Amino acid sequence: MGKNNNGIHMQFAVLAIVLTAAIMVDEATSLFICNIDTNNLEKCRPAATGNNPQPPGRDCCAVIKAANLQCLCPYKPFISRYGFDPSKVRPLLDKCSINTPPSCFFF
Template identity: 55%
Template sequence: MGKNNTKILMQFTTLAMVLTIAMMVKEVKSIPICKVNTNDLEKCRPALAGRNPPPPGPDCCAVVKAADLECACRYKHNLSSYGINPARVKAAIHSCGARIPSCLRR
């Protein structure tokens, strides 16, 4: 094998290793909170942020229905720091047909 082929093979191997590590790091950043993988919460962001959000889609509703929403009440006061409108959370939960947690019933 010539020097150019060896160099290309080494670069390809390095790229493959970097991509593998990046995928592993992304998985590590995801942690379960209230029975929901934190990466899955992004499926609901379109329905909870912005001026005229669309209704929650099926992927978001699956996340909502899997979540322990009473547990999620502990994080209610942190929502706006993530760009999420707390008022829209209740509407999204209702739209998905899930039970409204006690912290949002008022």
């Protein structure tokens, strides 16, 4: 019986190590691009998806206002990979009072 418990404990320890590594890798997938931590884009997704997007929250607008929007222009073709509807980005900028976005954001 002691041998069986050791096997279970070993499996549990291995599972704990794998889960810890997975969490660490997930956090490491964050990229810092044009003054934006890509994980922070999640704060804006509800305001730039669906047929009736929610108004952007204060956190979302803070992310956008800290961004170097001109720097983001080359990444525009990839915006849908982050779950954003490209047609909702310009209205999102307007709602966050970004009055002079770069011309690349006129979809």
